[in-house]
Amino acid sequence: MKIVIANESHFKYAEVICDTIAESARVRGTGIAKRTPEYVQKRLQNGNAVIALDGDKFAGFCYIEVWGHEKFVANSGLIVHPDYRNQGLAKMIKKEIFELSRKKFPNAKIFGITTGLAVMKMNYELGYKPVTFSELTNDPEFWKGCQTCKNFDILTRTEQKMCLCTGMLYDPSLNTKEKEKEKEKVNSKTFTRLKSIKESLFLKKKTTS
Numbered sequence: 001m002k003i004v005i006a007n008e009s010h011f012k013y014a015e016v017i018c019d020t021i022a023e024s025a026r027v028r029g030t031g032i033a034k035r036t037p038e039y040v041q042k043r044l045q046n047g048n049a050v051i052a053l054d055g056d057k058f059a060g061f062c063y064i065e066v067w068g069h070e071k072f073v074a075n076s077g078l079i080v081h082p083d084y085r086n087q088g089l090a091k092m093i094k095k096e097i098f099e100l101s102r103k104k105f106p107n108a109k110i111f112g113i114t115t116g117l118a119v120m121k122m123n124y125e126l127g128y129k130p131v132t133f134s135e136l137t138n139d140p141e142f143w144k145g146c147q148t149c150k151n152f153d154i155l156t157r158t159e160q161k162m163c164l165c166t167g168m169l170y171d172p173s174l175n176t177k178e179k180e181k182e183k184e185k186v187n188s189k190t191f192t193r194l195k196s197i198k199e200s201l202f203l204k205k206k207t208t209s
C-alpha cells in the first residue's frame with residue numbers, strides 16, 4: 001500500500017472515488033456533499049490531495065480545500081474503499097493530509113464538518129476541537145457544498161448555525177500554546193505522581209526498617 005500526493009496521473013481514479021463516496025453515503029443513510037469526477041480531478045491536479053493505492057487498485061482518498069483567502073483549510077472527502085477498511089488506512093491518510101495542510105498552509109485553521117464517529121475520533125487525536133459553526137469559515141462557497149446534502153433544509157432552517165454534522169477545528173496558534181500548557185500539566189502531574197510513589201516507597205521502608 002502506498003499513500004502519495006496525487007497528480008494528473010491519478011485522473012483515472014476520479015470516477016471510482018466519486019462512486020465510492022456516493023455509495024458509502026447511501027449505505028450509511030447520511031447526507032453528503034456530492035462530488036463529480038471533474039471536481040475530484042481538479043483536486044487531484046493541484047497537489048492538494050492524497051491517494052492510497054494498493055498496486056493499481058484505488059484504496060483511499062482525501063483532499064484539501066482552501067477557504068476564506070487561506071484563513072481556513074478543510075480536509076474533505078475522506079474515503080476508504082470498503083475492501084480496505086478497519087486496517088488503520090483512514091488514520092494514515094488523515095495524518096498525511098493533515099501534515100500536507102500544515103506544510104502548505106501553516107497559518108490556516110484546519111476544519112471539517114462530519115457526522116462520522118471515526119472522523120471525529122481521528123480529528124480529535126490530531127488536535128482538533130469540536131466547535132459551533134460560527135467558528136468555521138463564513139465563505140459562502142464552502143456552505144454551498146452542503147446544498148447537495150439531504151439535510152440541507154436543517155442548515156437553512158437554523159440559519160447556518162447548526163446541522164447534523166459536528167464542526168471541528170484545529171487552530172495552529174491555539175494548539176502551540178495549548179500543547180505547551182498540556183506539557184506543563186503532564187510534567188507536573190508526572191512529577192507529583194513520582195513524588196508520591198517515592199514517598200510511599202521510602203517512607204514505608206523507613207517505618208518498617
Ligand SMILES: CC(C)(COP(=O)(O)OP(=O)(O)OC[C@H]1O[C@@H](n2cnc3c(N)ncnc32)[C@H](O)[C@@H]1OP(=O)(O)O)[C@@H](O)C(=O)NCCC(=O)NCCS
Pocket residue numbers: 024025077078079080081084085086087088089090091092113114115116117118119121122
Ligand atoms: C470512515 C472511514 C474513512 C474509516 O476508514 P478506516 O480505514 O476503516 O478507518 P481506520 O481503520 O483508520 O480507523 C480509524 C479509527 O476510526 C474508528 N472507526 C473506523 N470505522 C468506524 C466506524 N464505522 N464507527 C466508529 N468508529 C470507527 C477505528 O476504530 C479507529 O479508531 P481507533 O484508532 O480508536 O481504534 C471509512 O469507513 C469510510 O470511508 N467510510 C465512508 C465514508 C465516510 O464516512 N467518510 C467520512 C465522511 S465525513
